[in-house]
Amino acid sequence: MTTLRGSFDGNGDRRRCLVVVFLRGAADGLELVPPTGEDGYYRARPLLGVRPEDALALDQRFGLNPGLGALHPFYLDGDLAVVHAAGSEDSSRSHFEAQDLMEHGGLAAGGWLGRFLRYRQDPAPGALSAVALGKTLPECLRGAPAAAVMQSLDDFTLGPESDTLLPRLARLYAREEGELGRSAHDTLEALQRIEALRAEPYRPTGGAEYPQDELGRSLRELARLIKARVGLEAATLDLGGWDSHLAQEALLEPLMTRLARGLAAFYQDLGSDMEATSVVVMTEFGRRVRENASLGTDHGRGSVMFVLGGGTRGGRVTGAWPGLDESVLEGPGDLPVLNNYRDVLAPVLRRHGAGDDLSRIFPDFEIDPLEV
Numbered sequence: 001m002t003t004l005r006g007s008f009d010g011n012g013d014r015r016r017c018l019v020v021v022f023l024r025g026a027a028d029g030l031e032l033v034p035p036t037g038e039d040g041y042y043r044a045r046p047l048l049g050v051r052p053e054d055a056l057a058l059d060q061r062f063g064l065n066p067g068l069g070a071l072h073p074f075y076l077d078g079d080l081a082v083v084h085a086a087g088s089e090d091s092s093r094s095h096f097e098a099q100d101l102m103e104h105g106g107l108a109a110g111g112w113l114g115r116f117l118r119y120r121q122d123p124a125p126g127a128l129s130a131v132a133l134g135k136t137l138p139e140c141l142r143g144a145p146a147a148a149v150m151q152s153l154d155d156f157t158l159g160p161e162s163d164t165l166l167p168r169l170a171r172l173y174a175r176e177e178g179e180l181g182r183s184a185h186d187t188l189e190a191l192q193r194i195e196a197l198r199a200e201p202y203r204p205t206g207g208a209e210y211p212q213d214e215l216g217r218s219l220r221e222l223a224r225l226i227k228a229r230v231g232l233e234a235a236t237l238d239l240g241g242w243d244s245h246l247a248q249e250a251l252l253e254p255l256m257t258r259l260a261r262g263l264a265a266f267y268q269d270l271g272s273d274m275e276a277t278s279v280v281v282m283t284e285f286g287r288r289v290r291e292n293a294s295l296g297t298d299h300g301r302g303s304v305m306f307v308l309g310g311g312t313r314g315g316r317v318t319g320a321w322p323g324l325d326e327s328v329l330e331g332p333g334d335l336p337v338l339n340n341y342r343d344v345l346a347p348v349l350r351r352h353g354a355g356d357d358l359s360r361i362f363p364d365f366e367i368d369p370l371e372v
Helices: 039-044 066-076 093-103 111-118 160-175 179-200 214-227 248-276 340-351
Strands: 017-024 080-087 132-134 146-149 234-240 277-283 303-309 317-318
Touching: 017 093, 017 111, 017 160, 017 248, 066 080, 066 093, 066 303, 080 340, 111 132, 111 234, 132 214, 160 179, 179 234, 179 248, 214 234, 214 248, 248 303, 277 340, 303 340
Parallel strands: 017 234, 017 277, 080 317, 132 146, 132 234
Antiparallel strands: 080 303, 277 303
């Protein structure tokens, strides 16, 4: 499933946009970014380990899975940062519990992204300030001042009678004041802008070719909204299917290719707009270090996060790394979480106007931001 959300004020300004891509099912960070410089990796994964000669070099310790090869140029250009041993404090290894805790930003009401939109500096909520491309509102956006759920721009419409309904609604709400009047005005203006967008076929720029799948279509719609200056400030997209208990290579290779090619097309399509657009890729937890008898990996702890564009200090794998010696592994043999996802998000949120004090976005957590 893919989800997209955004804000609209119609002022034509280039607002910053934060895009969160959630890999549901617990993506194996040791497969996506294999520690090719660690002997312990190959002892634990004699069959599943990505060979050093196949990986795309990131530094002396880590490589990038060739399935994610479309992202490698952005790393080399300094626009992509990688954080390994990343995740949350949840140790349940339950998809549902871990996703819930991570999307809420801890034991708090509403979602962390919703609180960011509510408490950021100079909030300007509109009908399209937050968008989730998909069928449901993700938990991270709960409590946002405004949010829209759509699978495409075709969902944001009044139907075939919109040409006559829009003027009538405009007259109906013209004399309204306060929050109701502003909300009605923003929504009607958003509808008019979307109607105009739909009237013209969208042509990606920069040589971008989006994959013909749900993620590719969602990223294409997202790029269209950002370039249309509808005031989009936050968006979420999901890519599921990462629960790789068996036949992991066959399962993950097409997912990695879809993710990398979709994000590469999005990056190329936006061009200079990527300077004001940040993409964060995250997952609920990682996989066991040791491969299982079914050529897969079981639920673990630490995984990997990616941060792309928007002023990212990229071209490096950052954050603490424990190594893979048996003595440092957690529980039944898991990579420990040394880099909390909030500490990865903190500098990104600050670049997007959250301010220095993030206590209302991540209550009861002491932020120690990573340099990404």
